[in-house]
Amino acid sequence: MSDVTFISHDGEKREAPLEEGASLMQIAVDNMVPGVDGDCGGEAACGTCHVIVDDQWVAEVGRSGPVEEEMLAMNPEREPASRLACQMRVSENWDGLVVRLPEFQM
Amino acid sequence: MTTLTTVTDAVTERVQFVVPMQMQIRGAHLYDKTRRFVTRTNGQKIFVEEPIPPVEEVALADIDLSNPFLYRQGRWQEYFERVRNEAPVHFQAKSPFGPFWSVTRHADIVAVDKDHETFSAEPFIIIGEPPRFMDVAMFIAMDPPKHDRQRAAVQGVVAPKNLREMEGLIRSRVQEVLDDLPIGEPFNWVDRVSIELTARMLATLLDFPYEERRKLVEWSDLASSMEQANGGPSDNDEVFRGFVDAARGLSALWRDKEARLAAGEEPGFDLITMLQSNEDTKDLIDRPMEFLGNLTLLIVGGNDTTRNSMSGGVLALNRFPDQFEKLKANPDLIPNMVSEIIRWQTPLAYMRRVAKKDTMLNGQFIRKGDKLVMWYASGNRDERVFDRPDDLIIDRRNARNHISFGFGVHRCMGNRLAEMQLRILWEELLPRFDKIEVVDEPEYVQSNFVRGISRLMVQLTPKTDA
Structure with missing residues (x-):
């Protein structure tokens, strides 16, 4: 089974099983990963599922698009590899994916 | 008409640069008085409270959700429920604020x-409009990209x-306020806790003279209770006088900050310092309508909202006493309860938009220029999203x-x-008090925008350590 690792701001690691086709936000929420809220339910309209993709995974996972940018651009913790997890549709090639979480969600 | 408006707009813009803010507001006040005299509306209230009939006695097309007494009279739940289920995108053709669409479902x-x-936040986010020349500019009522630049600054x-x-500071202020509360006798929670705490917080955020903090509350209340903007109770004379006072106070604050920075004082974390150290907003004071607008926005934004969630939480836990028992048994529920209280209270009832083009919304044809009101208070009670939506359930998933x-x-x-302020309030309340009892019927604010509680008589029983 393939896994994703969420690393909290304090460095705590949390693994969750990857489910192809689901959004990364849904996976985090379903597995009660602390630090991912998903308040708007996956509409890219609240910015509370902000994750920072590990450098090694940026090429595979891709960067944020204009829809995500609307919320990310206002975020003071924004980094170049920032994404909204609700807009990340999990693919079969993502086994071992690592993302970091910001200190606060917006 | 259009030409006249364009000319007055141009004049407003020019005048902003050369005439001191207070003089401008006095001029606007005079204009408004003259207008009221000429149109013979002087001294007449737009809204007089009358009993609102039960919703089943009203035809669907006649339902007017802009009635500023719906919340106060406790009719709002049945009215929104019917509209949500029978006409989720509902048109009211002849309200006192003109025709508008109500958007009532969460989705x-x-x-x-x-x-x-498609939907612009300009020029206002309230259903009506403020008096002419008092139509200050705030980023909540601007579209991108201008919105983004001004918001980024703060x-x-x-x-x-x-x-x-701020967390430690907030906690000590909450402790001070709570330690000072009367025990075993009724007092007004709104004044002693909700207003006092939000005033202290606002004064801190703005680095405003601490002893004068209630002025911020006064200005905010005036700004958010304008009759022609949202059906509030304040008349224009009061509003204009309040704005002169606010303009004077806030300009003085800005100038004083500037002088202290120039004299080499360490820059603080406050809003004024932030605005002054950002390229897009450092000259904000030279654009008085934007200056007043954005500061008013930040003050109002941090005032009615948190205040009424602080009062609403106490009220809700009294209406649903089993939830208070659940909370005492498991204080870890506080963060989720805070979200649930904010849902249950919904301190601001709506935001309004204007369609920028013809469009469809849930089967309704919306024309370019139509006004739409997104009723957050209704979306938060949408049975399609929330089970038993009218109940407070502190561990709601x-x-x-x-x-x-x-x-x-x-x-x-x-x-x-x-969320942090509310969390800290409840973290400090639980170890102190065994009972927080509402001992009288609450009184509510007149408005279609602010869902406010003006009086909430409460009696406290301290915790006895067994």
Whole structure:
């Protein structure tokens, strides 16, 4: 089974099983990963599922698009590899994916 | 008409640069008095309270959700429930605020809120409009990209670094206020706790003279209770006088800050310093309508909202006493309860938009220029999203899906600060008091925008350690 690792701001690691086709936000929420809220339910309209993709995974996972940018651009913790997890549709090639979480969600 | 408006707009813009703010407001006041005299509306209230009939006695097309007494009279739930189920995108053709669409379901509200290409937040986010020349500019009522630049200038005040710094300060202020409360005798929770705490917080955020903090509350209340804007109770003379006072006070604050910085004082974390150190806003004071608008926005944004969630939480836990028992048994539920309280209270009832083009919304044809009101208060009670939506359930699984902060680029920027203040309040209340009893019927604010509690008589029983 393939896994994703969420690393909290304090460095705590949390693994969750990857489910192809689901959004990364849904996976985090379903597995009660602390630090991912998903308040708007996956509409890219609240910015509370902000994750920072590990450098090694940026090429595979891709960067944020204009829809995500609307919320990310206002975020003071924004980094170049920032994404909204609700807009990340999990693919079969993502086994071992690592993302970091910001200190606060917006 | 159009030409006249264009000319007055141009004049307003020019005048902004050369005439001191207070003089401008006095001029606007005179204009408004003359207008009221000429149109013979002087001294007449637009809204006089009358009993609202039960919803089943009203034809669907006649339902007017802009009635500023719906909340006060406790009729709002039945009215919104019917509209949500029978006409979720509902047209009211002849309200005192003109024709408008009501968007009442959670999903439709999210769709409108996030689509700023189709639905503009300009020129106002309240259903009516402020008196002429008092139509100050605030970024909550601007579309991108101007909105983004102005918001970015102040966003930092609620950045994580600042929140961390503020947590200890907020806690000690909450402790001071709670330790001072009368025990075993009724008092008005709204005044002693909700207003007092938000006033202290606002004074801190603005680095405003602490002893004068109630002025911020006074200005905010005036700004958010204008009759022609949202059906509030304040008449224009009061509003204009309040604005002169606010303009004077806030300009003095700005100038004083400037002088202290120039004299070499360390820059603080406050909003004024932030505005002064950002390229886009450092000259804000030279654009008085924007200066007043954006500061008013930040003051109002941090005032009615948190205040009424502080009062609403106490009220809700009294209406649902089993939930208070659940909370005492498991204080770890506080963070989720805070979201649930914000859902249940929904301190601001709505935000309004104007369609920028013809469009369809849940089967209704919306014409370019139509006004739409996104009723957050209704979306938060949408039975399609929330089970037993009228109940407070402090461990509700999807409490965080509430819509009170709005969604999209205008999402509340103070949401984390608000949640933190409410969390700390309850963390400090639980170890102190065994009972927080509401001992009289609450009184509510007159408004279609602010869902406010003006009086909440409460009696406290301290915790006895067994």
